[in-house]
Amino acid sequence: MSSLRAKIQDVFNEPACEQNRGKDAKARKKGCSKPLTPGAAGGGCAFDGAKIVLQPITDVAHLIHAPLACEGNSWDNRGAASSGPTLWRTSFTTDLTELDIVMGQGERKLFKAIREIKEAHRPPAIFVYPTCVTALIGDDIEAVCRRAAEKFGLPVVPVNAPGFVGSKNLGNKLAGEALLEHVIGTVEPDDAGPYDINILGEFNLSGEFWLVKPLLDRLGIRVRACIPGDARYLDIASAHRARAAMMVCSTALINLARKMEQRWDIPFFEGSFYGITDTSEALRQISQLLVKKGADPEILDRTEAMIADEEAIAWKKLAAYRPRLEGKRVLLNTGGVKSWSVVHALMEIGIEIVGTSVKKSTVEDKERIKQILKDDNHMFEQMPARELYAMLSEHKADIMLSGGRTQFIALKAKTPWLDINQERQHPYAGYEGVVQLVRQIDLAIHNPIWCQVREPAPWDCQPAVREELPRTKSEAATLHAVQEFAGTTADDFGEC
Known part of the structure; x- marks a missing residue:
């Protein structure tokens, strides 16, 4: 438990976080989570956050050492996609009962579960997640994992992020610490090259990273590890030999990016693959970082040539939607990197942004929004459901982009709605992705159902009966x- 306390304190002192640097020592110890009010949802625990970050590693067995209910966090909680292995979709749990806890059988049952997984599935590694119950009763997860790794000859990684230690965001960072301590750097690749990069904080939601990877392949850039989207254990274990890195979601894995730069001299930048301009800028920055690390400068010219071709194709496709969407008003109720990257993507085709949530956004994210929107009047930290409904029912927005939890507010206000969060069914990254995003917005706004549902009900005004x-x-x-x-x-x- 003392080692866990040290890890948490280290995460709280993250020097790469602009917001953290502005705090005094007392405020820094409290972390980034706001105190909850009675009846408010916490937005996920640390265990949930760690599982979200690591579960998309597709060929690994993810074992939850806890009572059965803790594995309610299933494989499909974020809609990540795999191009190969499906072991990550299998739920493994030690299923502790009251008797196991009282009799102190937790560690023995964990060791037995690791052996059964190894014999039945033969994964390249097993990740073990303790939860509140097993952390409180004092099961020595790290000792069991070390013993099992020696006995069975495969990596057994303890992910020490029980739910009670903090928020989901803290769990994201503790998952990054687990990768740094037990995975990254444990395998030396025999094919390292000057064009190898890492992508951090990309979850491959609905397979959207597959729209970006072909662009990198055309430039001769190899993604050595995409962490965690569609990842393989050996790719992550050899990620320390990449030459550069792009961080997609800073709130999740900024500690991983910074420490990889310190230990293995892998420079990184934060970028976005949402929107034409941001996608092009991300490709430029990747090429520039590689050149600084010794790659041939001719890659810069090839990058510009490919960007020109792809942008021309994308703008030609978007031209058909501009007359139908120009001037339409969008309310964006999300957070994080999407609070500015999606805003920029929509404004490029003439859509007006009437508001964007910055609840989960960093200081850097907010600064980007101010630069894009030219002011901060359209930014809101949190909008209660009642105010959200009032805004939509008064027709101050033509469509709302948000997650599934607020879709019913839009539907009650008879306003089109589109899922932009992790449960979405369409990929929106890259040049093809922004065309898909605009197409879905067009379909939602111009769906004839809205004309019908907005008409008065028949019983509100009955026609004369003759x-x-x-x-x-x-x-x-x-x-x-x-x-x-x-x-x-x-x-x-x-x-x-």
Whole structure:
């Protein structure tokens, strides 16, 4: 537990974080999480954050050492995609019971579970996650993992991030610490080259990194490790031989990027693959970092040539949507890197941003938004559901982009909505991704269903009922009988 306390303190003192550097010593010890108010959701625990970062490593067995309920965090919690192995989709847990806890059988049961996974699946590594229960009863996870690694001849990595130690964001960083301590640098590649890079904080949601990787392949740039999206254990273990790195989400793995630069001299920058301009700028910065590390300068010319070709194709495709979307108003209720990268992507085609949430954004993210929007009047830390509904019902936005938790507010306000968070079904990265994003916005805004749901309900204004004279005596008798049965006559019918 003392080692865990030291790791947490080290994360709180992260010097690469601009916001952290502005705090005094007392404020820094409190970390980045805001105190919760009664009834408010915490947004995920440290265990949840660690699992989110590491689970997309697709060929690894992820073992939860805890009661069964803790593995409610399943493989599909972020919509990450794999191009090969599927072991990450299998849930493994020691399924501790009250009897195991009382009798002190937790460590023995963990060792047995590791052996069973090794014999049944033969993964290249096993990641072990303790949770609140096993951390509180004092199971020595690190000792069990060391013994199992010696006994079974494969890496067994302890991910020491029980839920009670802090927020989901803290768990992200503790997962990065686990990779630094137990994985990265443990394998020496025999094919290291001057064009190897790492991508940090990219989760390959809906397979969107597959829209970016072909661009890098055309330039001769090899992604040695994408952490964690569609990653393999051996790729991450040899990631220390990359020449440069791009950080996509600083709030998750900034400590990993900084320490890899300190230990192995891998320079990094923070960029985005959302939008035409940001994608082009990210490709330029990658090439420039590689040249500084000894790559042939001719890659800069090849990069510019490819950017010109790809931008021309993308703008040609977007031209068809500009007349339909120019001037449309978008409310962006998300956070992190998307709070500025998606804003920039939408403004490039003439869409107006009426507001963007910065709840989970860093100081750097907020500064980028100010530069893009020219002011901070459209930034909001948090908007209550009631205010969000009022804004949409008053038609101050034509569409809302957000996560699944606020979709019903938009639907209640009869406003188009599009999922932009991790549960999304379409990839939005790269040049092809921004075209897909604009296409989905166009489909959502111009869906004919909105014209129908906004019309008054039939019972709000009934049309006048005009009685038609029956043509035969039998029809008249039938109508009279029905009216008597219902207790009404023709005179009871009137206009709305």
